[in-house]
Amino acid sequence: MVKQVDVAIIGAGPAGATAGIYTARANLKPVVFTGLTSPGGALVNTTDIENFPGFKDGISGAELVETIKQQSERFGAKYVMDEIEAVDFSGTTKILHTQLGEEYHARAVILAPGSKYRHLGCIGEKEFAGRGVSYCATCDGYFFKGKDLVVVGGGDTAMEEAIYLAHMAASVTVIHRRENFRASKIMLDRVQKNTNIKLLTSQVVHEICGDNLGVQAVVLKNTETGALQEFKTGGVFVAVGSIPTTGIFAEHVQVDESGYIQVFNNSSATSLPGVFAAGDAIDPQYRQAIVASGAGAKAAIDAERYLEGLEV
Ligand SMILES: Cc1cc2nc3c(=O)[nH]c(=O)nc-3n(C[C@H](O)[C@H](O)[C@H](O)COP(=O)(O)OP(=O)(O)OC[C@H]3O[C@@H](n4cnc5c(N)ncnc54)[C@H](O)[C@@H]3O)c2cc1C
DSSP: OEEEEEEEEEOOSHHHHHHHHHHHHTTOOOEEEOOSSOTTOGGGGOSEEOSSTTOTTOEEHHHHHHHHHHHHHHTTOEEEOOOEEEEEOSSSSEEEEETTSOEEEEEEEEEOOOEEEOOOOOBTTTTTBTTTEESOHHHHGGGGTTOEEEEEOSSHHHHHHHHHHHTTSSEEEEEOSSSSOOSOHHHHHHHHHOTTEEEEOSEEEEEEEEETTEEEEEEEEETTTOOEEEEEOSEEEEOSOEEEOOGGGGGTSOBOTTSOBOOBTTTTBOSSTTEEEOGGGGOSSOOOHHHHHHHHHHHHHHHHHHHTTOOO
16 A cells, blocks of 8 residues: 655665654654665764764764654654665655555655765775774774874875874875875875875785784785785774765766765755755765754755745
8 A cells, every 4th residue: 555655754864864853843744764774874883973962972873873763753753664666756746665565655755875985895894894994084083093094095085084184193194006196186285295194005905904902904915016015003094985875866866976966056955856865875075974964954944845835
């Protein structure tokens, strides 16, 4: 049987869950789809979140997502553990098909499917994730104060991460697989002028090594000679990009060349009326929980205004 809803929210990370609070408080009885593979979103894989306002002693990622969920449920949001696998956004009524065989018809949709960090795929990366391997300097840099660190990557993100970490680390070494960097000249100049940052080129991380205290070293492989060398480090920051989880939606709403959903007019409006977007799926730049939550609030307000027949 088809289920009719006012607002369908796809994603239950900080963006979707916050949109849940706002739309529920607007009495729109939102249905929040959590997905099946990562119901709480990216934060569930983290330990302590120390930069989300309101939690002075920090909070675990899983607890933060659960708290926002419970807050939205208090106002009537309904969570559905199911994945949207096909959509038809062509009409005024938005049609969603789920992996468990349900069909939903929504008057408005908020897309908040998140993004994933690209991994190196080397030996030890998985084993030491969260124990010395990080994908976000803003999130985790503080935990690595005073250590010798490596940043892996050659684009602007890698340069930004290196500059951020250089303020607190004993030293930062940027490891890049090529001789030349993809980063913009201005970012590269800043890195080269920073006496706490060294650049190591034509090297890939072959292995991340450590013990029960965490990462202790990386084994680097020279991309020209194939020679291996051990390089001592207290932490590895991987900055080789991210992939938005916009898969099936990218065929329906306008996305940029990397697959991020495009929003217009400083709002959350996508290229389709009645379809809004928020969170990491629209944001290659900040990728922070508080930013995703803010974007979720915007999307909810935009959806509410749209349903009231107001311009968004
Ligand atoms: C290891 C790690 C540590 C981090 N540490 C911090 C930190 O300390 N501070 C900080 O501010 N940020 C941190 N971040 C970043 C933060 O997790 C993200 O910015 C934030 O989670 C983005 O929120 P989101 O709601 O956009 O997406 P996500 O949290 O990724 O949620 C996406 C949701 O969409 C669902 N979904 C996807 N596709 C579908 C579909 N087809 N159907 C139904 N559901 C779907 C997923 O299941 C999930 O529920 C960290 C990230 C990682 C990976």
